[in-house]
Amino acid sequence: MKIEDHFLPEDIKRASEEYWCVMDLLSDVMDNVFAGDIEMAKHRSIDLLKSIHELSKMSDKKTATDRRLEMVNELNAAGVNIELVRRHLSEKQNS
Numbered sequence: 358m359k360i361e362d363h364f365l366p367e368d369i370k371r372a373s374e375e376y377w378c379v380m381d382l383l384s385d386v387m388d389n390v391f392a393g394d395i396e397m398a399k400h401r402s403i404d405l406l407k408s409i410h411e412l413s414k415m416s417d418k419k420t421a422t423d424r425r426l427e428m429v430n431e432l433n434a435a436g437v438n439i440e441l442v443r444r445h446l447s448e449k450q451n452s
Contacts (some may be wrong), residue, residue: 365422368415376413378408 364372382405389398
């Protein structure tokens with residue numbers, strides 16, 4: 358996985374840490390299952406899911422940010438003044 362493609366710059370460090378945590382936990386789960394320690398494998402699997410969930414949240418944040426940027430660029434290309442849109446939305450929220 359190329360971390361930079363899936364996460365915002367401010368999340369890269371944390372995403373990298375979670376990624377390596379996932380890899381370590383996967384290995385632990387396999388080792389525990391192989392050794393017959395199913396209970397420990399179950400606990401490591403729970404930790405694994407938590408780390409995957411954190412990666413998913415950070416990835417979703419980048420996807421949403423990328424979509425907003427794409428929409429702004431499309432509006433700009435269509436000649437829409439984004440500052441007018443922003444001002445209009447701000448006025449609607451304040452009323």
